[in-house]
Amino acid sequence: MPSIILTVNGVQREVQSSPSTPLLYVLRNELELSGPQFGCGLAQCGACSVLLDGKEIRSCTTPLAQVGTKEVTTLEGLPGRWARQTGQPATAGAALALHPVQAAWIAEQTPLCGFCQNGMMIKATELLERTATPTRAEIKTAFTTDGPSAHLCRCGSYTAIIEAVERAGAAMAKKKA
C-alpha cells in the first residue's frame, strides 16, 4: 500500500494505514500519539479531538484521506505550537514548557477521571487562539454548540474547565501582549 505523508505537530510523518482509516487510529496506533482518545467513534463526545490547521475536528470520524496537507496538532503538540506562536527557540532535545492551557488545567486541578480532557484542552486552545478573553457565555457556546457535538464530561468537570479556560486565556494574553 502506498504511504501517505501527514504533517503532525510540525513534523512530516509517513504512514502506511489505508486511506479510509480514521485519523484517530493512525495517530494512536501508528504514530504513537496517545493524547486523542476513543470515546464514541461517532463525533458525539469530543474525546478524540485534534486541531486541523487550528480548527478542532473529531479524529474518530475523519478518514486519513481527508487530512491532505493540513497540519494536525495533537495534545502532544500543544507545547511546540505555543513555542512557535510566541517565538521561543525550539531547541532540539530540550523539553518545552507546557502550553498555557495545559498549565491552567494543572493549576485549576481540572481533570477528575480526566479521560475527556484531551478534547477539552484542544477545544480551549482553538477558542483562545480565536478569542483571547472569552466571556463565560462564549466558553459555554464553544464547548456545547460550536462543533459537531458538545464536548462531554461524565465526571462533571465543566465548572473547572471554565475556570481553567479563563486562567489560560489570561496567561496567553499576557505573554502575547
Added chain:
Amino acid sequence: MASPSSTIGVCGARLSRRQFVKTGGALFVGVGLVGLDGLATPARAATSKNSLDPALPGSWIEIHADNTILLRTGRCDFGQSTIPVAYRQIVAEELNVTFEAITTVVSGDTDRTPDGGPSVDLLGRGAPNLRKAAAYTYQALLDLAASRLGVPRDQLSASNGVISGGGKSLSYGQLVQGAKLDLTIPVTGSLTEGGLTVTGNPPLKPVSQYTIVGKSYLNDVTESKVSAKKVWVSDVRLPAMLHGRMVHPKTLGSTLVSVGQLDKTRFPTAQLVVKGNLVGVVAPTEWDAVRAAAEVAAGTKWTDWKGLPGSSNVFQWLRDGADWTTTPVVTSEKSTGDVPPALAKAAKRLTASYEMPYIKHAPIGPPVAVADVQANGTVFIYTHNQNPQALRTLVAEMLETSTDNVIVREFAGSGHYGRSNGGNPGCEDEAVLLSKAVGKPVRVQWMRAEDFQWSTQSPIGFSDVRIGLDTNGTITGYQVDHYMPAMQDDRLVAALLTGLPTISAPDVPTARGAGAGRTVNRNLDPWLYDRIENVLELGHGTFQVGQAASPIGVGLRDHSLRTPGQFQQNHPRELAMSEAAALAGTDGITFRLRHTKDPRLIAVLEAVREASGWQSRPSPGPSSASTGSTPVVGQGVSAMVRKGGYWACVCQVSVVPATGKVVVTNYTIALDLGIVVNPRQLKRQVEGGAIMGISHALHEELTFDESGVTSRDWRTYPILTMAEIPEVKVVFLNRPEVGGYAQGSETANALAAPAIAAALFDATGKMARRLPLKPAYVQALLKA
C-alpha cells in the same frame, strides 16, 4: 539497636533487624495477624502467590536511606485523587515528613501491592488503616532515634523527617542507614473477607497539630494526564498484540444460529474466534478489526428473544409482573412506634409513589482492556478497575486455573462510578478468551453502543410513601415501601456466552454461591428525622429484570453507581418530605429542621439556607404558574447522611411551562465530613458530583424494548452539557472535632434530583414523581 538479634515491641508492633547492609538501608513496614498469644510470626496469609503478601516486610510503607518514602495500596484511584494525594497527606502527617517526601505510590497491581479490597469508601475504610500504620512507624522511628542518640524517647520530637532532642538530631534516612529493619504491625481480619484492619492504639497525632492534612496539595497525576504521558489503559501496547472487536448477540437473550463470514480476501490477517455464543474478531490493525467485525456481525444470525417488559411499561410490569414475594422483606432499623393508627388519626395525609429509572454509568470511554494469556498458563490483564484482586479471582474461576496464574495490572481509565467495584468493568474477560484462542496478547475495545447495551446499570426502583401530619404540620407517622431489583452482578459476560464457570447471579438469601442474598433490598439510607415517633420502612427486593428468562442468563444486569441503592431510597424520602412540607404550609428547610434533633444535620441545613438565599415560605411560590411561555422560578431542598458525612443541597430552577424545559440555575451544597483532607480536591469532586446528579435528574433514563437496550449513543442517552450547568456553590463545615475523614463526594450526585423536583413543584405547583425531568414529561405533567 543494642544486639544483632534484638527485637523490640513498639506499642504492640514489632521492630526487628533483618540484616546489616553496606550501602543504603531501609525500614520496611508490613503486617502480622494477631493470634491468641499476641502478634503472630509474619506468615504468608491465605492469598495468591503473585499477590504481594501483606505480611511481607515492606508491603505497605518503606522508608529509605535517601529519605524517600514509598507507599503501597491494593486500592485504586479513579480521579478522586484520594490515593495519590489524600493518602499521602494522611501518612505524611502521622510520620512527620513533608508531603513531597513520599515520592512513590504503588496502587492496584495485584503482584505489586497487598490485597486491599474494593476501591470504595477510600477515606472511610482505607485511610484509618494507613493512618495507624504510619503512626506505628513513627513510634518505631522514635525508638530507633532514642537508642542511637542516647536521648530519652520523651525528649525527642520530629519535624520534616528529622528527629531532634538533647541537642542532637538524625534524619529518618540516617536512622535506617546501614540496615534492613522490619516493622510488623498487628492486624485482624481476612484478606478475602472484608480485608484487614490494623489493630492496637499507637498514639495518633492530635488533629489540632495538623499541618499537612487540610491543605490543598496538587495531584501530580494530573500533569501526566494533561501532557499525554501514556498513563491510560487505552495506551497499553504489547509486542505482537492484536486488536479485538466483539460481535455481541442481537438481544440480551439470543443464542447463536450461524456465524457470518470473515472475508479473507479483504481481511487476510484477521481471525474469527467463536466459542459457544461468544463471537469476536482479531486483527493486527484496529481499523481492520472494526471493519471485519462489522462484516461478520452483518452476516451472523441469532435467535430472537423477547423477555423484557420494555422501558415504557416497566413500572407497571414491576408492580404487576415482578416477583417480590420470594425475597424476604426487610423492616429497617429506622422503624419505630406504631404507624397505622398514627396515619389513621392524621389531620392531613400524603400518599405518593415515586419512580426512578435505570441509569447508566456511561463512562466517556467504553471498556477497553488488554489480555495476554501466555503459553505457560500465566495470564496478564491490563485494566482500569476498582477491584483488581476480584477480577483476578473471577478470571481464574472462568479459566479453571489458580489465582496464582493471573496477574492484574491497573492503569488510569475513564471513570467507572462504582461499576467495577466487584472487579468486572466489561471487556476484560472477553480479551482473555480471545487471547487464549489466538495465542497472542489481545486488546479488546468495546464500541459506544456495546457500553450502553452490554454493561451493567444502576437499578430501577420505585417507592410508595404515606405520611400523616397533625394540625401543627408535624409528621406523626411515616411509612415507605421501597422496591428495587438486585444489583452487584459481577458475572463475566464472556463466561455467560461460552458456558464457562462464573459466580452465581444475584439470588435470594437461601440460594448458594456468590449471588446469595443480593436480591435483598436493605436499608441503605440513614434516617435523618429522629423526631418522628412512628416510622415503618420496608425494603422489597426481586431478581434482575429478564435475567432468569434469558437463555444466556443475561437480561438487564445491575451494579452500584455512586450512592448505590441509597439514591433509590433517598430520592423518594426527600421528595416526600418536600411534599409534606407544602401540606404543612411551611418551607422545606424549616420543615426538616422541625423533625430532627441531630446538630450536624441542623448545621448543614442552616448553612445551605444562608448560602443559597433560600426564601422561607411555603411551596408553591407566590408567582408559580403551570402555563405560559414565561419562565417561572422555584427552589427546592434535599439532605442526606452518607458514611458519616452530612449533606444538604438547595437547587433553584427556571421552567418554561409551555415547553417543559427545566434549567437548574443555582446549586448550593453544604457538607460536614469531619476532617477535610484536601479542600481543593474535595471541592472539585463535589462540583463534579453536583453536575452528574443534575444530568441524572434532567436527562438520564435507560431505554429498552422487549429484546434489549435501545440506548446506543449520546443522542439516545444524552447527558448534561456545559451550556446547561448552574452556578455551583460549595460550603464546607470543617469539623475536625468529629474525628474521622468521612467521605462520599458522590453524595452530591444523589442530592440533585429531589431538590430539583421540589424546585419544579415550587415553580409550577405540580409534583413530578418520576425521573428524569425531560421536557415532554414535564410538559405533560403541567398540562394534567
